[in-house]
Amino acid sequence: GAGVSQSPRYKVAKRGQDVALRCDPISGHVSLFWYQQALGQGPEFLTYFQNEAQLDKSGLPSDRFFAERPEGSVSTLKIQRTQQEDSAVYLCASSLSGEGRRLYNEQFFGPGTRLTVL
Amino acid sequence: GQQLNQSPQSMFIQEGEDVSMNCTSSSIFNTWLWYKQDPGEGPVLLIALYKAGELTSNGRLTAQFGITRKDSFLNISASIPSDVGIYFCAGQDNNAGNMLTFGGGTRLMVKP
Numbered sequence: 001g002a003g004v005s006q007s008p009r010y011k012v013a014k015r016g017q018d019v020a021l022r023c024d025p026i027s028g029h030v031s032l033f034w035y036q037q038a039l040g041q042g043p044e045f046l047t048y049f050q051n052e053a054q055l056d057k058s059g060l061p062s063d064r065f066f067a068e069r070p071e072g073s074v075s076t077l078k079i080q081r082t083q084q085e086d087s088a089v090y091l092c093a094s095s096l097s098g099e100g101r102r103l104y105n106e107q108f109f110g111p112g113t114r115l116t117v118l
Numbered sequence: 119g120q121q122l123n124q125s126p127q128s129m130f131i132q133e134g135e136d137v138s139m140n141c142t143s144s145s146i147f148n149t150w151l152w153y154k155q156d157p158g159e160g161p162v163l164l165i166a167l168y169k170a171g172e173l174t175s176n177g178r179l180t181a182q183f184g185i186t187r188k189d190s191f192l193n194i195s196a197s198i199p200s201d202v203g204i205y206f207c208a209g210q211d212n213n214a215g216n217m218l219t220f221g222g223g224t225r226l227m228v229k230p
Binding site: 004031033035040041042043044045048055056059091093095105106107108109110111112 | 121122124149158159160161162163166206208210212215216217218219220221222223
């Protein structure tokens with residue numbers, strides 16, 4: 001389909017393991033966002049890209065979290081030395097524009113990757 | 119991290135009843151949005167509000183952007199079983215990167 005896709009859909013990691021989560025945004029979308037959703041809570045902002053530039057990473061909880069979007073399309077969220085508190089659903093969203101033009105700001109979400117750290 | 123205050127946390131209603139949920143914030147937003155999330159899926163946008171005082175409808179859904187820009191409500195009329203899910207409000211500051219700040223969600227359960 002033409003929506004945002006994420007892989008893997010489920011990931012189980014042992015504590016201390018590194019993981020990489022992939023997001024394929026809608027083709028042509030300029031902006032890409034990562035959110036973390038803990039069980040029973042609303043999503044929380046992690047980081048934001050406009051094309052390949054990471055414009056805001058203020059929501060990343062620690063320096064173990066790293067995101068990249070080297071060619072301005074696919075993005076990867078990497079978590080090093082995973083901890084149990086990293087267990088959550090990681091959502092990716094993309095929008096057509098990031099220029100404040102409201103009609104193009106709608107964020108379309110992927111299905112998320114459920115990460116479980118044992 | 120910051121989240122909006124959303125209430126109620128859950129509702130269990132009879133099919134055909136009307137539903138109301140609301141969201142408040144200590145910060146001003148220039149856009150308010152309402153999303154629905156089904157199990158195993160990402161949030162899907164239901165209604166977007168861009169102006170203080172704005173009242174917008176989408177089928178059986180009606181939402182309003184509060185005058186103070188710090189609150190919003192969502193009404194669902196004549197609920198049906200497929201309305202079941204988790205509803206989230208979200209505030210957006212278009213002058214600060216467009217990231218969304220979400221409420222904690224309202225879990226809606228509908229009894230046929």
